[in-house]
Structures are given as C-alpha cells and as structure tokens.
Amino acid sequence: MALKNKLPCYVDGVFIDSQHYVNNINPVNGQVISQLCEATPELIDQAVKGAKAALKGPWSKMSVTQRCDLLHKVADRMIERQDEFIEAEIADTGKSLFQIENIDIPRGAANFKTFADMAKFHSGETFITETANGEKALNYTVNKPLGVVAVISPWNLPLLLATWKVAPALACGNCVILKPSEETSSTATLLAQVMDEVGVPKGVFNLILGRGSIVGDYLTGHSNVDAVTFTGASTTGQHIMKSVSQGVKPISFELGGKNSAIVFNDADLEKAITGVTRSTFTNCGQVCLCTEKVFVHRDIAQAFIHGLKLAASKIKIGYPKEEGVFLGPLVSKAHQEKVLSYYQLAKDEGAEFIYGGGVPNFGDERDNGSYIEPTIITGLDDDSRVNQEEIFGPICHISVFDDEDEVINRANTTDYGLAAAIWTENLSRAHRVAPQLDVGIVWINTWFLRDLRTAFGGVKLSGIGREGGQHSMSFYSEPVNICIKI
Numbered sequence: 087m088a089l090k091n092k093l094p095c096y097v098d099g100v101f102i103d104s105q106h107y108v109n110n111i112n113p114v115n116g117q118v119i120s121q122l123c124e125a126t127p128e129l130i131d132q133a134v135k136g137a138k139a140a141l142k143g144p145w146s147k148m149s150v151t152q153r154c155d156l157l158h159k160v161a162d163r164m165i166e167r168q169d170e171f172i173e174a175e176i177a178d179t180g181k182s183l184f185q186i187e188n189i190d191i192p193r194g195a196a197n198f199k200t201f202a203d204m205a206k207f208h209s210g211e212t213f214i215t216e217t218a219n220g221e222k223a224l225n226y227t228v229n230k231p232l233g234v235v236a237v238i239s240p241w242n243l244p245l246l247l248a249t250w251k252v253a254p255a256l257a258c259g260n261c262v263i264l265k266p267s268e269e270t271s272s273t274a275t276l277l278a279q280v281m282d283e284v285g286v287p288k289g290v291f292n293l294i295l296g297r298g299s300i301v302g303d304y305l306t307g308h309s310n311v312d313a314v315t316f317t318g319a320s321t322t323g324q325h326i327m328k329s330v331s332q333g334v335k336p337i338s339f340e341l342g343g344k345n346s347a348i349v350f351n352d353a354d355l356e357k358a359i360t361g362v363t364r365s366t367f368t369n370c371g372q373v374c375l376c377t378e379k380v381f382v383h384r385d386i387a388q389a390f391i392h393g394l395k396l397a398a399s400k401i402k403i404g405y406p407k408e409e410g411v412f413l414g415p416l417v418s419k420a421h422q423e424k425v426l427s428y429y430q431l432a433k434d435e436g437a438e439f440i441y442g443g444g445v446p447n448f449g450d451e452r453d454n455g456s457y458i459e460p461t462i463i464t465g466l467d468d469d470s471r472v473n474q475e476e477i478f479g480p481i482c483h484i485s486v487f488d489d490e491d492e493v494i495n496r497a498n499t500t501d502y503g504l505a506a507a508i509w510t511e512n513l514s515r516a517h518r519v520a521p522q523l524d525v526g527i528v529w530i531n532t533w534f535l536r537d538l539r540t541a542f543g544g545v546k547l548s549g550i551g552r553e554g555g556q557h558s559m560s561f562y563s564e565p566v567n568i569c570i571k572i
C-alpha cells in the first residue's frame with residue numbers, strides 16, 4: 087500500500103489516523119510532503135496494552151525457529167519493496183540515492199536477517215554442580231524476553247537505526263513499540279505495513295508517531311513499558327534517563343559523539359585523505375560516528391590539508407538522484423541553523439577557514455531547502471566550544487601534533503567517547519594506540535566498516551551499553567537460572 091499524504095500510527099494490528107498532525111518536510115526544497123499522525127496518550131496506552139497482551143498470545147507460543155523464520159519474511163518483504171523504502175527515505179532526508187541504496191535501505195533487511203539468525207544460536211549456560219558437602223545439582227539457563235520494549239530512534243539513518251533495535255528485540259521474543267523521529271517517519275510506516283503483510287501477530291510490533299518531547303516522553307515514562315532502547319542526542323538521553331527512573335528497567339543508550347581521526351606521519355596519505363573525507367562528510371556529517379576533529383602529524387600536515395581541501399572541493403552537492411551527488415541537505419532548517427551557528431562560532435573563536443563555511447546558492451527551489459557547504463577549519467584550541475561540542479554537520483577541525491602520547495591525550499580530552507579512526511601503516515603503532523583511546527569503536531585505516539556481530543556503543547556522554555551480535559541478544563533477554571537437585 088503506497089504511502090499517502092498521511093502517515094498513520096500502527097497499534098495492535100490496526101493503522102490509525104489520530105487526527106492530530108505534524109508536517110513532514112522535504113529538506114531538499116522545504117516543501118510539506120506529508121503529515122504524520124501524532125499519537126495521543128490514549129493511543130500510546132492502547133499500544134502498550136496491546137503489546138502486553140501479545141506477549142501472552144501466539145507470539146510467545148512460537149518456537150524460536152518459527153519466530154525467526156517470520157523475521158526473515160520481514161527482511162524478504164523489505165527487499166521486495168526496497169524501491170518504496172528508497173523513495174520514502176529520500177523524501178524524508180534528501181540524502182543521495184547512492185548512500186540510500188548502498189547503506190541505509192540494505193541495512194534494514196540485513197539487521198532482520200542477522201538477528202533472526204543470531205537468535206537461533208542464542209544459547210544459555212549449563213553447570214553440573216557438586217557442593218562441598220556432597221550435594222549435586224544441574225544448573226541451566228532459560229532466556230526469556232524483557233517484555234514490552236520501547237524503541238526511540240533518530241533521524242540521521244532512520245530505517246537503519248530503527249531496525250538495528252527492532253530486529254533483535256523481536257528476535258528475542260519481545261513486543262516492540264517504535265517511536266521514530268518526527269523528522270523521518272516514512273520508512274517506519276512502510277516497516278509497519280511489512281509487519282502487517284507478513285503476518286507478525288497483532289500487538290507484537292507497534293508504531294507510534296510524533297514529537298519526541300511529547301510522544302517519546304510519555305512512552306519512556308510509561309509504567310507498563312519494560313525496557314527502553316534509545317539512539318539520539320546525549321541531552322535527550324539524560325532526559326529519558328530521568329523519565330525512565332520513575333521505574334527500574336533496562337536501558338540501552340547510543341548517544342552523541344565528538345570523534346577524532348588521527349593521521350600519523352607513517353600513514354598512506356592518499357588513503358587517509360580519502361578516508362577522512364568519507365568520515366567527515368558522509369551523510370552531510372550526520373552520522374554519530376563522523377569525524378569532527380582531525381589530528382595530523384606535523385611532518386605531513388601541509389600535504390594532508392592540501393589533499394583534504396582538494397577532496398572537499400570535488401564533492402558534488404545537489405539533488406538526491408543527480409548523477410555523482412555525494413552531499414544532500416541537512417535534515418531540516420532547524421538543524422541547518424544549528425550547524426551554521428557553529429560555523430559562525432568558529433569564525434567568532436578565530437578559526438581559519440580552509441574550505442567552505444557557508445550555504446551553496448543554487449538559484450532554484452533548493453535554496454528553500456537546508457543545504458550547507460562541506461567545511462574544513464583549523465587554528466582553534468582543543469578546548470574551544472567548536473572542538474568540544476558535537477556539531478553533527480559536514481565540518482572538521484584540523485590540529486597538528488608531534489608525538490603519540492600527546493595526540494592520544496588530546497583525542498581523549500572530550501566528554502564523549504564513541505568512535506575514532508587511526509591512519510598508520512605501522513601495525514605496532516595501530517595496536518598500541520587503539521586501546522588507549524577512550525571510545526567504544528576504533529577503526530584502523532578504514533571507517534564505518536561494519537560487522538553486525540561486533541560490540542557497538544560508546545562511553546562517557548556517548549552512551550550506556552553495547553548492541554550488536556550477542557550484545558543485543560543479551561540486552562533484549564532476561565536469563566533465568568534453573569537449578570535442579572540431582
């Protein structure tokens with residue numbers, strides 16, 4: 087069923103128009119493309135009640151194999167409808183067709199396949215116990231679902247990040263209530279259609295739409311929600327933590343970042359330039375893993391800066407489907423204003439602009455969109471606001487360093503701790519430096535190369551917990567130890 091101009095909620099197996107609307111705007115030209123039906127508290131209560139009931143229905147009676155086969159059907163149907171997912175994601179985000187068809191949409195189906203397969207191998211533990219006084223017992227684990235899981239997802243990789251949590255939550259037998267970002271709800275609505283089409287039992291997957299501060303806040307504070315998994319800004323995470331603390335329930339947070347790329351003088355310079363171009367400007371800098379701070383060794387600084395500036399100048403900015411376009415707009419006017427305020431702050435703090443710093447002038451409808459220039463700056467202190475606060479746009483600051491210990495300390499001097507990239511051809515140095523970085527993820531001579539079985543998450547303001555592979559299976563399950571005297 088093609089998306090019309092109203093995006094409905096999906097509660098207890100029914101698509102519902104709440105009669106309360108929030109405009110959905112295309113960031114390419116600022117036009118209203120649809121309206122999402124914002125969930126009311128009553129509708130959220132109904133979703134939680136339906137999810138609770140579904141835990142006792144056919145879903146809980148399915149074998150792991152039956153449940154995971156159904157999730158494979160979800161993945162297969164997403165692939166059958168991928169053109170609709172691509173169109174919907176482009177309409178909401180304006181990002182390039184290249185990125186959407188190579189990263190965003192394929193990962194939706196991949197997330198379901200990965201965790202459906204992982205669930206089949208999610209084993210417990212068994213111990214034959216012999217106590218000091220000669221008693222014998224058999225101990226074994228049963229993995230049970232948490233119950234009703236609230237999933238709150240962001241706008242930067244909408245389908246990828248919603249399914250990154252929905253898939254393992256369902257694979258572990260939970261019922262889910264997904265609240266996507268109000269900026270990008272279209273692919274989540276298609277996901278609800280897919281769930282309905284393949285026969286996921288009613289109440290197992292629910293979709294409630296609307297503003298985070300209203301709908302998200304009500305959901306995370308709901309006494310009958312058993313767990314909350316959230317991806318978004320650190321400040322929002324802190325708010326959700328307060329909201330959830332009205333009860334005692336598991337939380338998983340993937341939050342903001344202020345990520346460094348460290349380019350040593352023994353790096354392959356061309357690889358490093360290409361890699362840092364990707365890690366800074368991909369998705370218009372709107373990836374939590376993106377580089378915003380580049381530390382380059384003094385010996386190669388001029389050559390690196392020249393190369394990065396040349397690479398940035400070759401980046402094509404334009405319509406999502408335009409041939410060769412790498413950079414689309416930022417997700418919204420509000421976010422464009424936020425990122426531009428940091429460009430202005432950089433000027434005020436005395437930065438030297440090596441490239442960019444403004445807004446492209448197209449002379450057409452795109453001037454009503456939220457485009458921005460890729461930007462490279464230098465000359466600011468490590469403790470400047472621009473170098474300490476997450477900007478979440480296509481900008482990096484370049485600093486020069488002289489030795490390893492210095493750069494490790496400088497890269498760690500941040501309240502965030504999500505990801506880092508190291509560029510060096512010296513393997514000893516790579517393996518020596520990586521563990522010293524206070525982050526959750528380190529890439530060496532690459533960036534955003536993903537194995538979905540690995541631990542994903544950050545430390546400090548970048549999050550709580552890890553998801554990915556068995557880390558997701560553990561978060562979305564409650565192990566019960568059963569001891570039988572023998």
Ligand SMILES: NC(=O)c1ccc[n+]([C@@H]2O[C@H](COP(=O)([O-])OP(=O)(O)OC[C@H]3O[C@@H](n4cnc5c(N)ncnc54)[C@H](O)[C@@H]3O)[C@@H](O)[C@H]2O)c1
Binds near residue numbers: 239326374549
């Ligand atoms: N660590 C990661 O994996 C990761 C991934 C993507 C984005 N992010 C971070 O997310 C931020 C950008 O995304 P964003 O602007 O959508 O983040 P955001 O925090 O504004 O919103 C994220 C989600 O939370 C909801 N929300 C907002 N306020 C809420 C509240 N009070 N209660 C409940 N829900 C609420 C929003 O509606 C949205 O669905 C950046 O800081 C980025 O670093 C982190």
Ligand SMILES: N/C(=C\C=C\C=O)C(=O)O
Binds near residue numbers: 373
């Ligand atoms: N969680 C993942 C990416 C997060 C990107 C942040 O913007 C992933 O690749 O699984």
